[in-house]
Amino acid sequence: MSVRRNVTAWAPAALVAVSLLTTSCAGQDDAASAPRTTPSASAPHGYVEGAQEKAEQQSRLVLNDPRSGDTRVLDLITGKVQEVSRTAGTAELTTDGRFGYFHTSGGMHVLDGGAWMVDHGDHVHYYRASIRDVGRLPGGPGTRIRSDAAVTAVTGEDGRARIYRRAGLEKGKVGSPRTLPGTHAGAVVPYEEHLLGVTEAGKVLMYDREGKRAASANARCEEVRGDAVTRRGVVLGCADGALLVREVDGTFTAEKIPYGSDVPEAERATAFRHRPGSDTLTAPAGKRAVWVLDVTERAWTRVKTGPVVSANTAGEGSPLIVLQSDGALHGYDISTGKQLSKTKPLVTGASAAGTDGSADPVIEVDRSRAYLNDPKGRRVYEIDYNDNLRVARTFDLDIEPALMVETGR
Template sequence: MNTSPPLVAALSISVLLLSACASPAGSPAPAASPHREPSPSVREQASASTRLAVTHEDGLTVLDAATLESLAEIPMEGFLRLSDAGDGRHLAVSGAGGFRMLDTGSWSEKHGDHAHHYTAEPVLTGGLLEAGKPGHVVAGAGRTAFFDDASGQVNLVEAGRLGARELGAGQVQLPEAHHGVAVPIDGDSLIVSLGTADGRTGAAVLDGTGDEILRSDECPGLHGEAGAAGAIVFGCDDGMLVYRDGSFRKVASPDGYGRMGNQAGSPASPVVLADYKTDPGATLERPETVALVDTAAGGLRLVNLGTSYTFRSLGRGAAGEAVVLGTDGALHVIDPVSGTVVSRIQAIDPWEEPADWQQPRPALHIADGTAYVTDPVGSRVLAVDLGSGEVVRTAALAAVPNEISSPRESGPAQ
């Protein structure tokens, strides 16, 4: 844990309006929003609903999470990635040219001691954040950070503007381009990765004016981030970097090289689930061990699953349980405190990880106590009740699925 020496470099912050692409007619939104136009497709519902988005080679499919009914097919070209935008309604779609906003068409509005729930047709809003290499998207403290790996520029968008046709964004320019990440925290502060095109070394906290107030250089190969109860973490080649209570702390791997490049956190638990790789020379390592890092106590526990998994295999249940989709086709449900595998739920047939990371492989996404598993071989998606351990719904898809996600509201500021 290190306090800050001089500034990261000449960081600059500027605020400007980014022009958006033309938006499809009839883009749905609540009439009360100052940034949207009312749509005749908006309907008030009796209860809140969740919608899933799935990427494939032809674009996006939006599903009703309760029924797995297909609600919309949205054509888009190229390899697409999905990220939660943090407002409970939108997903960021990364593709050629930058980040676009997918309005999943389901949201709630608080009204005193209750909320009103709405649905509308899912659409791309037309809002665009240009990026040469669109990378990580992270929401927190009422803002969403979009990282451009090609320039090292971070665009910050207020949560209330994610559905706007013109995205008003503040910009933070980091000293050098790298495959990085930025996390908004309270007080208009920001945690950013430190690095160059040759690699990452750690993270720094910037205040609202861009001045560096804290840093740690103890995270070689920094990759990814996750939020836990009271903490934010970053994966390192030799463990995990934890930001908690205003300071950095390193939790070291038991191996000299013990990479935790992908993480899954939960607001219900201080423990973070991460993958765990030990071979720095591997072209494609297929690990069978996962890591559980206690961000409060600083402890680390390794759990051997007896099966391999991939970066799309990690998830967290509603009570904070750790869930891993193995190449044996099963969901391995782990108690995050004891590290005990408490159940094994067979979901799909055994499978093998493809050599190219962009190629479809089964993916796990958990929402509202249900685990959604994609099956590229069968071009389908399955809904698994984590409580009962039963596959409760299965739906055929029109194309081979790749990524799957649903919107959430970002947690409390750190």
């Protein structure tokens, strides 16, 4: 793999990046070669056996070519690529910030991406460790996986939810699950030491981590589709808008965020994307617009964009980033809907329009950069979204990265 950089307005940032790379970051397998020590009473706060704690976020991209099964992990700190075990026939690739889940017809292959963060509210710990296979979870295409620091909830297409202990996955073992009663219309979401689910009839339920029913907000979410965990609470996509479920002093409350007008079914927000930690969500609004939900302000904005392939935003004053069917990235001011910037066409071939049956490219966003996969071009672009969508780096690959997720966040 080679890395190509766009050096325009890059030099000051490059000096900082080089300093970080040479002083605080090691290679891909640094954690594997590090001595394994035994925890003791003198172990520092945040100590994790077998992992290295770092001062900066340790982002990595997990990349998969469903046709060949070739899989790579791209370390965005070092720029190095590691080849990992093949997973062919992947219909969907998802992540919970650390693990990559390869959804296939024969179950879900779980890969520990070896990079993650632990958010303690007033401070954050960043870790890197060896990449390794964990095993397989039951389920496949259509299975939804949601996690927090303690548990991983796996909701099958049949609506049954199985809860796995996170500690087992972190040790490289799947373990035995606990099954929640009943069936659920959407994903079961771990939140504030509880599990949030919605029945087929639209009733919102809360469970404790043992699977017992707990007191919940008296709320409904009809035709639930899509969910996101934010610092303000859990957002659920409903037929009439969104439902925000929050925990305040041990009590769960629910608040509707309506669209404000009648929205055709084909234009509802049903799948949210956002920067982890942000309270600004994006979702397609039909084929030629994007919904932006400001959870803090409890407000929807519909941005007219033209043909949409993928969209995302970092929130907090950052532009809405949209990959359109011309293969270019377009940046929009969320409040006015005005287009602010546009790149040259970056995504090659029919995949930009999603017309060849392959997975659409995606836009992953973190605190400083966005990442766009170009399957036909066998590359990934790093985008500086605060500098008119400037292409900061281009990573050339030896596979077609049709599926991509970012870990370490």
